[in-house]
Amino acid sequence: MATLHLDTATDTPHSPTSHARSSPSDSDNEDNLPYPGELSRNDFLADDFDSQTYLSTLRNRHQTLEDLRSDLRQRSQLLNQELLDLVNNNYEEFLSLGADLKGGEEKVEGVRVGLLGFEREIEGIRKVVAERAEQVGQLLGERKEVRRDIMVGRGLLEVERRLEELEGSLGIKNAAQDAESLASDSDDEEEDAEVEAFPIRKSKAQTEQFVLLNKLVTRLGPEHPFLQAQQSRIEHVHRTLLSSLATLLRQAKAAKDQDATLAVVRLHVLLDAEQDGAKTLQSG
Template sequence: MSTFQLPSSTATTSTAYSSDEEDTLPYPGELSRSDFLAKDFNPEAYLSSLGRNRHQTLEDLRSDLRSRSQLLNQELLELVNGNYEEFLSLGADLHEGEERVEGVRVGVMGFGREVGGVGKVVREREREMEGLLVEKRRIGGEVGVGRALLEVDARLGEMEEGLGIIDRDEDEGDGFDEDDEEVGGEKGSSPVLRRLQRHTREFLLLTRMVERVGSSHPFLLAQQGRVDAIRKTLLLDLAAALRQAKAAKEADAMLGIVRMFSDLGAEGEGVRVLRGS
């Protein structure tokens, strides 16, 4: 049976032609890595663009993508291995760092305890200082009261001597020159009237001092008899001076004495003297 055979020359020529034709065909380039790194990368859209722009069969494209996937897996493995070594090194560093951190923590705790101890001492000193300040104010107030009481006692003694309630020492005077004109006295007034004006002012000043200290103070309560005696003696002297001024018809002197009665809160006593009762 005969078979159809091409001449050997023809076959050789056809084979050569086919190899030359394949060598001249455009081969698709390697898939670009940057295409996969795009922020808006979409697999479906990317594959569609490959179908339009590449002269490549589907099987070849799959093979290319598998190669690309294997390459990426290998790079990922190398990256993980490298980072893992760094991670192990970091773990060792952290292990040493924990000891350092623990040392710092212990130091901070010790410092905190020291600060707390100092704060406790400061608070104790603050309370002590507050107590001392309160005590100082109390003592200062008591000292002020004591000085005021001493001054009250001194003024009581001076008034008792000035009014003749008690005998004064022979070598001491009352500190008042009858020819001198007292501050607040009326020009041309008699020495007796000026003396009474002075005693009245001193008594009013004495009563104000007693009010500032507090009339319920034990010392002042004990001196109340002396205060009453001074006021009684002063009113008697005023009454005698008013009778004399009335007899001499000295209107200015009478007016001044009546005003002193009023200052002492004894207006009624002055009226009775004027009426001659």
């Protein structure tokens, strides 16, 4: 450490200077000198602290070398005490950390048990969600089936409506009678058809409606119990319609009306009854 040199005179008591300094006025001047402030703690904490540089800045503190040494010694003791307190505090925290870690196994086990319980809760929720999803799927399937049944029901009602219209248009009064009674009455109906002439336009509308009826039955499925029950009615309408067309075809041929003959032949084609039309033309 650099030595701080202060200017101190060593005059003898007999010298004039010594006598002058011992005068009362000089004593008053010494009392009026500025009192040196406390050494700043921040000066010692600087990263670039250098002892020699720091002591060289203390030339104008107006204090004796012994007082400066005393201040530096006191500041050193304070810093040492702060360092000791800091170490003690950190050591106490280290010891408390060790005490906390000593029971860490139990805490880890507690966390593990909590996680297992949470996992079981999640699994339970997952099962509930899966069950609800399955229920929703079943309900959606049932809804789809209900919609399909509704569409089928509407289709069946449409079949019934078209059958009734055709039966009314063709003059079929007893639509519920069985196939044997219908076959026994077919000759009488044909004879009546020869007496009554059906307009071609009306027969065309009846034929187109019957074609649509067959398409509707095919789309719904002919194996449906309701459609199976209506099969005899459908066949009766088909036979009656063919009988009416045969009567028209004979009348057109007898009148030598080629346009009417071609029109009736086309109606036979719509009904896939070309052979029936050809037989009528040959027999007529």
